[in-house]
Amino acid sequence: MERKNIWTTYSEQQLQELDSINEKYKACLDAGKTERECVEITIRMAEEAGYRNLKDVQAAGESLKAGDKVYAVNMDKMLALFRIGSEPISSGMNILGAHIDSPRIDVKQNPLYENEGFSYLDTHYYGGIKKYQWVAQPLALHGVVVKKDGTVEKVCIGEEASDPVFVITDLLVHLAQEQLEKKASKVIEGEKLDLLIGNCPLEEVLEAGSDSRKKEQKDAVKANVLRLLKEKYNMDEEDFYSAELEIVPAGKARDCGIDRSMILSYGQDDRVCAFTSLFAMLDVKKAKKTGCCLLVDKEEIGSVGATGMHSRFFENTVAELIAMTEGESELKVRRALSSSRMLSSDVSAAYDPMFAEAFEKRSSAFFANGITFNKFTGSRGKSGSNDANAEYIAALRKAMDDAGVAYQFAELGRVDLGGGGTIAYIMANYGMEVIDSGVAVLNMHAPYEVSSKADVYEAVKGYRAFLKM
Numbered sequence: 221m222e223r224k225n226i227w228t229t230y231s232e233q234q235l236q237e238l239d240s241i242n243e244k245y246k247a248c249l250d251a252g253k254t255e256r257e258c259v260e261i262t263i264r265m266a267e268e269a270g271y272r273n274l275k276d277v278q279a280a281g282e283s284l285k286a287g288d289k290v291y292a293v294n295m296d297k298m299l300a301l302f303r304i305g306s307e308p309i310s311s312g313m314n315i316l317g318a319h320i321d322s323p324r325i326d327v328k329q330n331p332l333y334e335n336e337g338f339s340y341l342d343t344h345y346y347g348g349i350k351k352y353q354w355v356a357q358p359l360a361l362h363g364v365v366v367k368k369d370g371t372v373e374k375v376c377i378g379e380e381a382s383d384p385v386f387v388i389t390d391l392l393v394h395l396a397q398e399q400l401e402k403k404a405s406k407v408i409e410g411e412k413l414d415l416l417i418g419n420c421p422l423e424e425v426l427e428a429g430s431d432s433r434k435k436e437q438k439d440a441v442k443a444n445v446l447r448l449l450k451e452k453y454n455m456d457e458e459d460f461y462s463a464e465l466e467i468v469p470a471g472k473a474r475d476c477g478i479d480r481s482m483i484l485s486y487g488q489d490d491r492v493c494a495f496t497s498l499f500a501m502l503d504v505k506k507a508k509k510t511g512c513c514l515l516v517d518k519e520e521i522g523s524v525g526a527t528g529m530h531s532r533f534f535e536n537t538v539a540e541l542i543a544m545t546e547g548e549s550e551l552k553v554r555r556a557l558s559s560s561r562m563l564s565s566d567v568s569a570a571y572d573p574m575f576a577e578a579f580e581k582r583s584s585a586f587f588a589n590g591i592t593f594n595k596f597t598g599s600r601g602k603s604g605s606n607d608a609n610a611e612y613i614a615a616l617r618k619a620m621d622d623a624g625v626a627y628q629f630a631e632l633g634r635v636d637l638g639g640g641g642t643i644a645y646i647m648a649n650y651g652m653e654v655i656d657s658g659v660a661v662l663n664m665h666a667p668y669e670v671s672s673k674a675d676v677y678e679a680v681k682g683y684r685a686f687l688k689m
Contacts, residue, residue: 225588226626226674227481238677241499242483245676246473248495249485250379253468254362255297255517255527258320258491262498262515266291266301269502274540284544287506292537297321297517298527300537301501305510309541310552312559312652314687315512316501317529317643318494318566319519322487323347323665325354325388325413327363327465332457334442339418343467344410347520351408353666358385359415363465365455373453375463378470385470386415415467418445469667476670481588483676488669490519493565493658496676500683510541511687519566519643529643558651561612563686564644565679568592569632570660570670583631585660587672590626591682594656597632597641606644608655615689616655623685626678630660657682 230238252258271289284290286306293299297320305313324346331342345351360378367373378385390408391399399407421440449455473485494515501513518528525531539553546552571584585592593616596607620627648654659679662670 223586223589223628224626226590226678227588229626230674234677238673241496241677241680242673244499245492245495246483246485249473249483249487249491252320252491252495253322253360253487254466255320256364256464257362258494258515259293259296259299262299262301263291263293265498265502271301274537278540278544282544284541290541292533292540294531294533295527298531298533299515300534301498301513302537302541303501303504303507303511304541304545305508306506307508307510308546308552309510309538310546310549310555310559311509312556312561313510313512313538314507314689315514315560315562315647315652316497316683316686317514317516317562317564317647318497318658319490319517319523319529319643320494320515321347321517321520322468322489322491323349323520325349325359325415325467327361327415327460327463327467329461329463331460332442332445334439337419337421337441338416339441339445340414341417341465341467343413343415345413346466348665350404350666351410351413352390352404354413355388355390355408357387357667358470359387359467360470361386361415361465362468363463365453365459365463365465367454367459367462373455375453375465379472383470386417386467388413389416418442420444422447481673483671483673484668485671486667486669488659488661488671489567489664490565490658492567492661492671492676493679496659496679497563497565497683499680500687503680503684504687507688509687509689516643523643523646529646554650560650560652561686561689562644562647562652562654563657563683564606564642564647564654565683566642566644566656566658567664568594568630568656568658568660569664570662570672572662578633580631580634583629584633585628585630587660587662588674589628589660590675590678591620591628592658592660592675593627593629594631595629597644597656604641604645606642606648606654606656609653612653612655616686619685619689620682623681623688625682625685626674627682 252261271291274290274292288304291301325343326346328342365373422444469486476482476484516529523529568585596605644654659675
C-alpha cells in the first residue's frame with residue numbers, strides 16, 4: 221500500500237496545533253521521568269480541567285451523572301480518569317490504556333558502599349535494556365524516601381543546571397581488548413551497573429589520626445555521602461530500605477533533526493502514548509460513551525503487582541462508578557467491562573533503514589505516517605498476543621477516516637526475530653474489544669528514544685476520535 225509522509229498535508233493552522241501539542245508533550249516528559257511523577261502531572265492537569273478525586277465525591281455522598289469528571293489513584297503509581305457519558309456505564313466505555321513506567325535502573329535496598337576511594341550505589345536494572353547503553357553518560361536520581369514515621373521526602377538530583385549528575389563507568393578502550401570480544405549482552409553485566417556518586421572523604425575523619433579511627437577512615441567517602449544525604453533529605457542509611465530511587469538519563473527532551481521534526485528523549489516508551497492519551501481525554505468534553513484514560517505501572521516487567529494491569533484496581537474502580545450511577549450490581553460491572561472498547565496505547569517499532577534486516581518493510585511502521593495500529597503483538601507465532609477482530613478494526617478505520625486522522629497498520633519486526641507485548645491481552649480477558657495502537661519510535665528501550673512530532677500530533681487526533689466513537 222502507498223505510504224505518504226504527512227508533513228506535506230498540513231495547513232498552517234494544523235502546524236501551529238502540532239507545535240503546541242509537542243511543546244506540551246516535551247514539558248511533560250521533562251517533569252515525568254518516573255511513574256510517580258507522571259501521576260502527579262496527570263492529577264494536576266486533570267484537576268485544572270475540572271476532574272475531582274473519586275474519594276472526595278464518595279465522601280460527600282454524591283452520585284455521578286453525565287458530564288461529571290472524576291479520577292482514582294492507586295498507590296501514587298497508577299490512575300484512571302473517567303468522564304461520565306450520556307449512556308449507562310454498563311453499556312460499555314471507550315478506554316485509552318497506556319503505561320507510565322519505562323526501562324531504567326533501580327537502586328537496591330542495601331546500596332551504599334565504598335570501594336578504593338569511590339562511593340557507589342548498588343543497582344538492579346528494571347525492564348528490558350541493553351546494559352551497555354547506560355554507561356558513560358550523565359544520569360539523574362529520582363524517587364522518594366519514606367521514613368518510619370510516614371514522612372515522604374522527594375528526591376530529584378541531576379536535572380537542574382546547578383545539580384551534580386551521576387555516571388556508570390566503562391572500561392577505557394585502551395584496555396578493552398578482552399571486553400570488546402564479548403557478546404553485547406556480556407560487555408556490561410548487571411552487577412557492573414553501579415552508580416558512581418562520590419569521591420571526597422568526610423573532612424572530620426581525614427583529620428583524625430588515632431588508631432581507633434582507622435576503620436572509619438576507610439569508609440570516609442561513604443560517610444561524607446551520608447552526611448550530605450542527612451543535610452538535604454534528613455536521611456539515614458537505613459532509610460534506603462523504604463526508598464524507591466530510580467536512575468534515569470539526565471537532561472531535557474530536545475528537538476531532533478535540523479528541521480526539528482522529531483523529539484529525542486528518555487521514556488517515550490510509553491509516555492508518548494500516555495501523555496497523548498491524557499491530552500485527548502482532557503480535550504473531549506462530552507460523548508455518549510463514558511470515556512476513560514487508564515495509566516498503569518509495571519508493564520515493562522509483566523504488568524504484575526498491585527499497580528500493574530493484572531491488579532484489580534481498574535475493575536474495582538468501575539464497580540464503584542456503577543454503584544454511584546446505576547446502583548450496586550456485580551452483573552452490570554461485568555457488562556460494562558465486556559461491552560467496552562479499548563485502545564491499548566503502546567509504542568511500536570519504527571522502521572530503521574540502518575537495521576533494515578530486522579524488519580519486514582511492508583508490515584513496518586514508518587515515521588510521519590500517523591498513529592500505528594497493531595492487530596496483534598506477541599512473538600513469533602503470535603505467542604502472548606491479543607489478536608483484534610476484524611469488525612472492531614473496521615469500526616476504527618471508519619472513525620479515523622471520518623476524523624481525518626492519518627494511520628497505519630504494522631507488526632513489530634520480522635516474524636521469527638522476536639516481538640513484544642502490551643497490556644492488551646489482559647483487558648481482552650474481560651471480553652472487550654482491544655487493539656494495540658500508538659506511536660512508532662526509534663531506539664525503543666534505549667536511554668534516548670526518538671519520535672516523530674507528526675505522529676505525536678496524529679496520536680492525539682486519533683485518541684480524540686476514539687473517545688467520541
